[in-house]
Amino acid sequence: MKGEWKMNVHVTNIYGFSPKSVVLISQHEVRNIARNLGFNELAVYIYDSSNEPMNELSSRYDGIIARVSPGDVVFFQSPTWNGVDWDNGLVDKLKAYGCRVVMFIQDVQPLQFESNYYLMSKFISMYNKAEIVIVPSEKMYCRLVEEGLTVKKYIVQHMWDFTVDQTLYSPSFKRKLYFTGDISRFPFVENWHYNTELHVFGNKMENYDYSKVHFGGWLNKTELLLELSKGGFGLVWGNQENPKDEPDYYKMNCSYKLASYLSAGIPVIVPDYLSNADFVKENNIGFVVSSLEEANEMVQNCTEDNYNQMVSNLKHVQYLINNGYFTKKLFVDTIMALD
Numbered sequence: 614m615k616g617e618w619k620m621n622v623h624v625t626n627i628y629g630f631s632p633k634s635v636v637l638i639s640q641h642e643v644r645n646i647a648r649n650l651g652f653n654e655l656a657v658y659i660y661d662s663s664n665e666p667m668n669e670l671s672s673r674y675d676g677i678i679a680r681v682s683p684g685d686v687v688f689f690q691s692p693t694w695n696g697v698d699w700d701n702g703l704v705d706k707l708k709a710y711g712c713r714v715v716m717f718i719q720d721v722q723p724l725q726f727e728s729n730y731y732l733m734s735k736f737i738s739m740y741n742k743a744e745i746v747i748v749p750s751e752k753m754y755c756r757l758v759e760e761g762l763t764v765k766k767y768i769v770q771h772m773w774d775f776t777v778d779q780t781l782y783s784p785s786f787k788r789k790l791y792f793t794g795d796i797s798r799f800p801f802v803e804n805w806h807y808n809t810e811l812h813v814f815g816n817k818m819e820n821y822d823y824s825k826v827h828f829g830g831w832l833n834k835t836e837l838l839l840e841l842s843k844g845g846f847g848l849v850w851g852n853q854e855n856p857k858d859e860p861d862y863y864k865m866n867c868s869y870k871l872a873s874y875l876s877a878g879i880p881v882i883v884p885d886y887l888s889n890a891d892f893v894k895e896n897n898i899g900f901v902v903s904s905l906e907e908a909n910e911m912v913q914n915c916t917e918d919n920y921n922q923m924v925s926n927l928k929h930v931q932y933l934i935n936n937g938y939f940t941k942k943l944f945v946d947t948i949m950a951l952d
């Protein structure tokens with residue numbers, strides 16, 4: 614019968630974390646971009662489900678997928694942080710209702726935290742239920758295949774978006790570095806001993822030595838973009854000061870702070886192991902370095918002309934990130950790749 618069913622596309626999105634949580638911020642950003650493409654949101658609340666009876670959990674899943682019909686496509690932003698068993702249960706429910714699942718893999722907890730490695734087979738079995746997987750990098754796809762991933766169709770994310778609809782400053786040349794993030798994960802901040810000033814933004818931690826950096830506390834998106842866009846360089850660095858000690862995870866991951874710096878229009882300094890280091894080099898929008906010492910030298914030796922050239926080269930990438938084009942492309946490429 615005509616007009617009985619029309620395919621819809623949905624995207625999961627988490628609620629319940631602090632508004633300062635980067636996983637929440639990034640999933641909401643993806644949802645906002647998806648909305649512009651007409652996708653529907655499947656809201657997932659984060660809670661402790663360890664003692665939840667099976668029948669209650671099942672009703673909860675039913676509520677989450679109420680708008681979903683057989684044949685619809687669901688982009689599953691993974692993980693939801695409710696635990697892999699919970700996520701597997703939701704995927705099973707979606708499939709039982711005839712949905713086509715695309716696993717948008719953003720963090721792989723068994724690789725992110727050594728103590729979670731034992732959960733790898735459960736994650737792989739969940740990923741294998743998808744028709745297509747979206748991975749942060751080519752390297753991550755290869756790693757997951759080594760772990761047992763059998764999904765042949767994959768799309769590489771390459772870059773996060775950081776949408777902006779406010780007017781920013783035009784960055785001017787300043788020999789200063791910005792670093793944003795949860796500094797408990799980045800101990801080099803406490804040991805900063807280079808000439809270049811390091812301006813750090815993020816949640817304040819107790820018992821932490823901030824004396825070597827300029828610490829500005831947590832800024833919301835509007836404040837952060839205004840501050841960054843005044844000028845300087847955005848620093849991306851891993852969890853270890855020495856890249857030789859850096860675990861593989863950060864090398865396969867897609868850095869969120871990279872997108873936030875580029876969205877403000879400032880050149881970046883990234884470690885050579887970063888999955889999108891080539892992108893920075895090819896577009897001449899910053900420096901790729903192998904140590905923090907080299908990062909310091911690059912800033913100190915950069916001329917105003919060189920800086921302005923990079924700012925100008927950045928305009929196109931900035932436009933793409935500010936308008937969500939990397940994520941839109943991911944969505945479009947994935948939908949086109951479905952059989």
Ligand SMILES: O=c1ccn([C@@H]2O[C@H](COP(=O)(O)OP(=O)(O)O)[C@@H](O)[C@H]2O)c(=O)[nH]1
Nearest residue numbers: 635793794795814815831832868869870873
């Ligand atoms: O004051 C701050 C500090 C950080 N952030 C956000 O936190 C992100 C950094 O997160 P994280 O360190 O997890 O990024 P990654 O390790 O993926 O590069 C930035 O991009 C911002 O979006 C923010 O909004 N305000």
